[in-house]
Amino acid sequence: MSPEPVPLRAPVRRADRARQVADVLRQQIHANAFERALPSEQELAAEFAVSRNTVRDALALLKDEGLIERAPKIGTHVAQRKYDHGLDALLGLKETLRGHGEVRNEVRAARRVLPPPAVARRLCLEPGEQAVYVERLRYLGDLPLSLDLTYLVPDIGDEVITRDLESNDVFALIEQISGGPLGSADLALEAITADAHSAMTLQMPEGGALLLLERLTRLEDGRPVDLEYIRMRGDRITMRGSLIRPPERAEGPDAGTDWRLT
Incomplete structure (x- = not known):
């Protein structure tokens, strides 16, 4: 046949x-x-x-x-170019954009708060324990690039908000205070549209594209210290990274069955 x-x-x-x-x-x-x-x-x-x-x-x-x-x-x-933001290295915005101009921060809030339970669990805080909340509007020169909402564990956060938050990355301040390097971070990245408040703050059209980065950062010993929700202008930031195919994925079409859509 x-x-x-x-x-x-x-x-x-x-x-x-x-x-x-x-x-x-x-x-x-x-x-x-x-x-x-x-x-x-x-x-x-x-x-x-x-x-x-x-x-x-x-x-x-x-x-x-x-x-x-x-x-x-x-x-x-x-008409305009985007700035690359890496996904394969744990860097603050100032470190990421070194060479492109001055990164400065408008500190909109810096205080102790009772965090939402979901935030407290991510930071391994005890029930009723406070966190330090920092909100910053971050500029490259005169261009607003991101709106960062950050929750910090209290022993480190209390020290962070006494330092120069206008011109430093929080990552650098955490390392100064803890006396050791940051170790790793879990992150999630998704596309959202700008609500009226975010659009006005970031000087972009309402409904425009935003990149929402959620990042939980740990010290070298694995202790979580910093949970961030970062809204980045999608018209000015491109996320880039280098990926390596895991060996088990290269063994054949039937190797591994845990692909997931979320």
Whole structure:
């Protein structure tokens, strides 16, 4: 019996091709592949083997994101760039953006609070034990980048809020106070939209893209000391990291069955 013929796949729609082109150009913009001007529509069409109409659709997507500006007889130029924030090293924002400009902090709150029970459990606090709450709006130069809500264990937090929070990362202060290095952190990253208050605080449109980073940080001995909820502007921050495939995943298609969606 002859095998069943393999059905032909549907042709790729122009919108799909435009999205593919936009994804590559977006990465190139973030990687500083273009000094200012992007190649012409004709050059891009030849590079990606698509029509100029597809290129125009791709550039329209990037323009809507605010990444590029377009004008007749002037061409297409980069409007703004994002800053890389690593996911494979435990660094504060000041350390992460070293070389890009001055990171400064507007301290909006620094006080002892009775934390929510879920926070107390993450920090291994006793029932009724207080934590230290710190809220900071963080700038790169005059650009607001993130709104950080931080809960600290009291013995370290009490010392942290007596130090210079306006110009230091909390991580650096914790290490100074504890006398040892931070060890590890658990983190979760998700995309959310900016509520009215966050949007106003971060000077961005309501409903705009935010990256919400939840991070529980421990000292080298494993003690949890810092739980943060960090709202980062999605239009100015790109998360990057280097990943290694675990050996058990490379053994074959049946290796491991614990993939999960959350």
